[in-house]
Amino acid sequence: MNAAPRLEALRKRLAEDGGPAALVTQTSNLLYLTGFEDVIDHGINAACVVTDDIAWFYTDSRYVEAAMAAAEGTGWDVRLQKENLYVEVCEALQATGATTIVMESSVPYGRFKFVSEQFEGSVRVVDQLLEEIRQVKEVEEIERIALAATLADRAFDHLLGYIVPGKTEAEIALELEFFMRKNGSVGMPFEPIVASGPNGARPHAIPGERPVGDGDLIVLDFGARVGGYCSDMTRTVGVGSVREEERRLYDAVLEANEAGLAAVRAGMTCFDVDAASRAVLEQRGLGDLFTHGVGHGVGLDVHELPIVGPRSKHSLRAGAVITIEPGVYVSGLAGVRIEDLVVVEPQGHRRLTNAPKDLLII
Ligand SMILES: [Mn+2]
Incomplete structure (x- = not known):
């Protein structure tokens, strides 16, 4: 470059x-x-x-x-x-x-x-x-981030055929890494997060020996690195018979994710983007369970400017690449997070993460 x-x-x-x-x-x-x-x-x-x-x-x-x-x-x-x-x-x-x-x-x-x-x-x-x-990306930088995001999408699709009850979080995390590195990721921008059942309530849980099983939600947060540039995405999937309570959490987070995305455009303050997403969860009485900011910039580092959070002073600039990743975390029960990577454009955004967002049940 x-x-x-x-x-x-x-x-x-x-x-x-x-x-x-x-x-x-x-x-x-x-x-x-x-x-x-x-x-x-x-x-x-x-x-x-x-x-x-x-x-x-x-x-x-x-x-x-x-x-x-x-x-x-x-x-x-x-x-x-x-x-x-x-x-x-x-x-x-x-x-x-x-x-x-x-x-x-x-x-x-x-x-x-x-x-x-x-x-x-x-x-x-x-x-x-x-x-x-570094906030405003050049065309070629965006291309590389998009390649990394597409590779992560493919890895997610691959996982849907890999995860079965009994696989441990650590095995699933390893499979994710193996797939991405085999298909062009140079190293990992960060250790993949695979957090099942109650472990999902810890936003940055470390994958462990817990086998996934019936009724679990699994939070999968990972990215690839292509040409030096990172991607970052999260999907939450269910195993077997997912209870009504967890489905309600999922629907709320999905709606918060969409509301955050709808607020993205150049000139918007990061505070307002965060607020648009957060409001959905607050309206459902889940505001206290959303314990982090809505997103962050991504580029050569997986976390960079701008910060999209309730205390952020930044505004979105055209060409910035950011995540929108609301989540809810219920101690002892489950977590849900849905994260997309997007490019900020003058009138809106372009999504770089294209993996499906309906609740997929394995
Ligand atoms: Mn992220």
Whole structure:
């Protein structure tokens, strides 16, 4: 992907901030800023240094050859870290006359402290240094997220033929992962959630040895990663004879999901999208059982901006990719969550998750 416009967007942001040098070290930000897809993994030791006229990519000997190849023709100057990355970055920046460094606010404190001690000038953190820019996706980014979403849809369809009473949550989670990785997911954006029966009442339950059985609802929350981009979806299915009480919960959550989706369009506040979905559950007296926000942005990270929740200050922008995922959680009994991934458009949204949403009974 051509990442040059992203570098320019960061430079514009720095100019508005008085022209500090940016020192970027968080993995998904490095990936976004450089577009070095076949170089940057989650274990990489690397940093980008950006000013008006500098674009340095520092990394160590394990990555440098791949980085040089990726950087060809991009304007990035790849620099080999010899001993200590941050000592070398600070010395090089010092030599350019730079007086201020900004880092991501998500940087580990130890790293921030070390850079602050090394650099003879001011070092500060900036909220959403790149995350703000990352909200609005380029066409090619949306294409990749859509591919990841389609792969997850296929995995769900596959599971419908795999799940039978007696399979454990852990087996189902493994089958999900196996299917997605076999069909093109590079790793997993997050550990799949398979939460059956009362375990479903824990929104982020860890799949365990519980076998699924008659009367259970099973919450399946998972995603794939294609071309570096994540997808995220949730479906809740029933096993055998699902009771009336659980069916009512399901119908309410489905209606809340549809109400949330109907509220999505560019310019809408995230608060209002959350409220539109939440109101459905509140009207049914289930508001207290919905214990999280309605959704979040998805991209290189599975959770990114904007946050779609009751305290959110964000507004939806065209080209943002978000989830709509209301749920209800009844302690000791069951959980229901239905999550779709959508692209925000000027007049509405485009769904990237297309798996069926009627209550499917296995
Ligand atoms: Mn999600």
